[in-house]
Amino acid sequence: MTSQTFDSFILKHQIIGFFDEAITLKSGRESHFYVNWRQATNDAFLLNQLTDFIRDFLLQNNLAFDSLIGVPEGASKTAVITAMKIAQASPTFAKGSHIIPMGRAKPKQHGAPQDKYFIGQPKGRTVVLEDTITTGLSLVEFLHSLQSSGVEVVAALGLTDRMETRDDGRSVAQYVHDEFDGRIQYLTMSDATKLLPQAIRSEQPSDGVVSALLQEFERYGVKPLDLEAL
Numbered sequence: 001m002t003s004q005t006f007d008s009f010i011l012k013h014q015i016i017g018f019f020d021e022a023i024t025l026k027s028g029r030e031s032h033f034y035v036n037w038r039q040a041t042n043d044a045f046l047l048n049q050l051t052d053f054i055r056d057f058l059l060q061n062n063l064a065f066d067s068l069i070g071v072p073e074g075a076s077k078t079a080v081i082t083a084m085k086i087a088q089a090s091p092t093f094a095k096g097s098h099i100i101p102m103g104r105a106k107p108k109q110h111g112a113p114q115d116k117y118f119i120g121q122p123k124g125r126t127v128v129l130e131d132t133i134t135t136g137l138s139l140v141e142f143l144h145s146l147q148s149s150g151v152e153v154v155a156a157l158g159l160t161d162r163m164e165t166r167d168d169g170r171s172v173a174q175y176v177h178d179e180f181d182g183r184i185q186y187l188t189m190s191d192a193t194k195l196l197p198q199a200i201r202s203e204q205p206s207d208g209v210v211s212a213l214l215q216e217f218e219r220y221g222v223k224p225l226d227l228e229a230l
């Protein structure tokens with residue numbers, strides 16, 4: 001798998017959409033584009049391809065880990081299926097060899113303490129999967145809750161980083177580094193500054209949308225959007 005083949009998958013299946021009217025993001029920011037991974041995760045055929053990409057990416061990056069968990073609930077399904085594929089491909093696959101963890105979006109109010117935040121708690125070195133990352137807040141909140149449950153997180157992996165800075169000017173990569181003293185590796189499989197010029201070429205949004213996107217990146221971008229990269 002190369003980043004180009006993953007970018008082509010995103011573009012081919014229209015995971016990125018453009019909007020004439022700005023939409024409000026989770027952070028309260030407004031944007032004329034949205035990276036909608038549900039386009040792929042609600043479709044069995046595409047989810048099968050997506051989880052192959054993630055498995056290959058994890059292998060290629062030589063990450064040593066024991067558990068994979070998605071940020072609940074958006075990335076949960078994707079992480080469960082990827083974790084299952086990784087377990088099945090392992091030469092040690094047997095009863096008790098791997099676990100399939102999953103986080104709860106809302107803590108459970110009754111039952112055993114280990115069931116409060118998880119339907120299966122991660123064990124060992126853990127990789128956290130997020131779908132789209134804007135300010136990184138959803139990801140970092142989940143990383144903190146894993147840490148407070150005693151989970152050893154070694155890496156955080158995003159399917160797409162929108163490449164925005166936070167209100168304090170830091171990139172998400174820097175934010176994750178600072179929050180966890182560099183102990184959690186931050187990786188992304190795709191980057192909006194590379195995807196958007198190609199998506200603009202194929203989807204042909206209006207001139208108004210294109211100039212709004214350029215302004216968005218002037219204001220929030222880790223770097224300006226370079227449409228000459230077309």
Ligand SMILES: O=C(O)c1cc(=O)[nH]c(=O)n1[C@@H]1O[C@H](COP(=O)(O)O)[C@@H](O)[C@H]1O
Nearest residue numbers: 025026027034035132133134135136137138
């Ligand atoms: O709301 C968003 O920022 C967002 C933008 C986008 O293009 N795609 C997208 O899925 N999101 C959602 O926003 C969350 C990440 O926002 P942050 O917490 O700001 O990083 C993701 O978990 C998604 O639910």
